[in-house]
Amino acid sequence: RKEVEQDPGPFNVPEGATVAFNCTYSNSASQSFFWYRQDCRKEPKLLMSVYSSGNEDGRFTAQLNRASQYISLLIRDSKLSDSATYLCVVNIDGANNLFFGTGTRLTVIP
Amino acid sequence: DTAVSQTPKYLVTQMGNDKSIKCEQNLGHDTMYWYKQDSKKFLKIMFSYNNKELIINETVPNRFSPKSPDKAHLNLHINSLELGDSAVYFCASSEMTSVSGQYFGPGTRLTVT
Numbered sequence: 187r188k189e190v191e192q193d194p195g196p197f198n199v200p201e202g203a204t205v206a207f208n209c210t211y212s213n214s215a216s217q218s219f220f221w222y223r224q225d226c227r228k229e230p231k232l233l234m235s236v237y238s239s240g241n242e243d244g245r246f247t248a249q250l251n252r253a254s255q256y257i258s259l260l261i262r263d264s265k266l267s268d269s270a271t272y273l274c275v276v277n278i279d280g281a282n283n284l285f286f287g288t289g290t291r292l293t294v295i296p
Numbered sequence: 297d298t299a300v301s302q303t304p305k306y307l308v309t310q311m312g313n314d315k316s317i318k319c320e321q322n323l324g325h326d327t328m329y330w331y332k333q334d335s336k337k338f339l340k341i342m343f344s345y346n347n348k349e350l351i352i353n354e355t356v357p358n359r360f361s362p363k364s365p366d367k368a369h370l371n372l373h374i375n376s377l378e379l380g381d382s383a384v385y386f387c388a389s390s391e392m393t394s395v396s397g398q399y400f401g402p403g404t405r406l407t408v409t
């Protein structure tokens with residue numbers, strides 16, 4: 187089983203739509219969780235950390251469910267500029283190593 | 297101001313050659329990393345390194361070696377390049393632990409012919 191699993195998509199949604207991605211992780215002792223965004227031919231960029239109580243940053247909301255070992259990302263009022271691949275990232279071993287999911291590709295359509 | 301920079305951005309070379317990719321960060325971070333992103337876009341860690349410890353992913357061939365002249369630099373040296381080494385290599389940095397996430401360089405696209 188992979189350390190981090192995501193639905194690769196693609197998700198094609200119209201502008202203004204709400205879209206949600208889920209990600210599951212294998213190690214219940216995982217400590218830190220993140221969502222990264224990667225644009226085509228660019229580097230991954232930290233979108234937001236995911237906190238136990240859930241957290242929001244503008245149109246983006248991240249949730250963590252430790253019991254079921256998944257994290258989610260909700261994007262409200264999608265913009266064309268949200269089109270990218272969203273990477274679920276987990277710090278599984280408590281050290282510095284991050285494990286990346288394969289990413290979920292989102293395309294926002296005009 | 298570039299936080300994490302890499303050179304070169306593109307590298308095309310022949311099988312059997314030895315090459316290096318340079319990475320520098322000006323964030324004052326203690327830990328640096330090298331990742332490989334293959335053609336399927338899967339991002340996998342190769343090394344993490346701080347001034348005390350080098351952690352090597354055991355699946356990385358020993359043809360790959362990180363070299364750190366100081367805390368702000370972590371270069372990647374590759375010996376005897378193979379076709380399968382073609383990929384995008386990303387350098388990243390973070391504070392001592394990854395709890396605040398890692399910051400990536402722009403990547404080096406390596407093509408081995």
